[in-house]
Amino acid sequence: MAPDRLPHEKGFHVSWDQLHRDARALAWRLDGQGPDNGAWRAVVGITRGGMAPAMIVSRELDIRLVDTISVKSYNHQSQSAPVIIKMPDRDLVGDGTGVLIVDDLVDTGRTLEVVRATMPKAHVATVYAKPMGRPQVDTYITEVSQDTWIFFPWDMALQYVKPYRAGE
Numbered sequence: 220m221a222p223d224r225l226p227h228e229k230g231f232h233v234s235w236d237q238l239h240r241d242a243r244a245l246a247w248r249l250d251g252q253g254p255d256n257g258a259w260r261a262v263v264g265i266t267r268g269g270m271a272p273a274m275i276v277s278r279e280l281d282i283r284l285v286d287t288i289s290v291k292s293y294n295h296q297s298q299s300a301p302v303i304i305k306m307p308d309r310d311l312v313g314d315g316t317g318v319l320i321v322d323d324l325v326d327t328g329r330t331l332e333v334v335r336a337t338m339p340k341a342h343v344a345t346v347y348a349k350p351m352g353r354p355q356v357d358t359y360i361t362e363v364s365q366d367t368w369i370f371f372p373w374d375m376a377l378q379y380v381k382p383y384r385a386g387e
């Protein structure tokens with residue numbers, strides 16, 4: 220008998236193509252929503268996962284001022300307290316007015332809590348969101364359940380999979 224469940228049923232696997240489409244959708248949602256006649260001043264990507272969507276958003280919205288904030292917290296799937304190990308240029312971001320902070324996803328919201336505290340007036344956008352972290356995000360595209368692990372294309376490789384009904 221075939222198993223009731225596919226392997227990784229609670230895994231959400233994102234291809235480069237899917238990420239590109241979802242990050243573009245995020246950009247289009249943010250278009251015209253900035254505080255200066257709809258414009259955004261700068262993008263700050265949260266390293267490392269936020270760098271790919273930050274690049275796509277800044278490209279779509281023609282934002283040339285792009286910086287990063289580096290946060291370390293997860294080691295594989297276990298999290299410790301997030302620590303900021305590199306700040307963006309303070310003269311560029313100020314209190315965050317007109318700044319778009321971009322990350323690939325919010326899970327518990329701990330990373331964004333720490334980042335928000337450094338730029339309280341910034342707008343926070345992620346491509347994916349889990350319910351616990353949603354209050355930390357102003358704009359996101361796709362929500363997945365809390366017990367789903369999102370697998371990003373930079374963490375995966377194409378490989379052979381056995382047929383669903385493998386011969387005994």
Ligand SMILES: O=P(O)(O)OC[C@H]1O[C@H](OP(=O)(O)OP(=O)(O)O)[C@H](O)[C@@H]1O
Binds near residue numbers: 269290292322329352
């Ligand atoms: O909402 P949270 O529970 O804080 O988790 C979300 C953060 O975790 C991941 O980053 P990670 O710390 O794995 O680092 P990376 O981006 O360098 O891979 C992800 O890219 C988010 O930044």
Ligand SMILES: O=c1[nH]c(=O)c2nc[nH]c2[nH]1
Binds near residue numbers: 324367368370374
């Ligand atoms: O690749 C990842 N997928 C996730 O679902 C996740 N949650 C926190 N950090 C994460 N990293």
Ligand SMILES: [Mg+2]
Binds near residue numbers: 265267268322
């Ligand atoms: Mg990250």
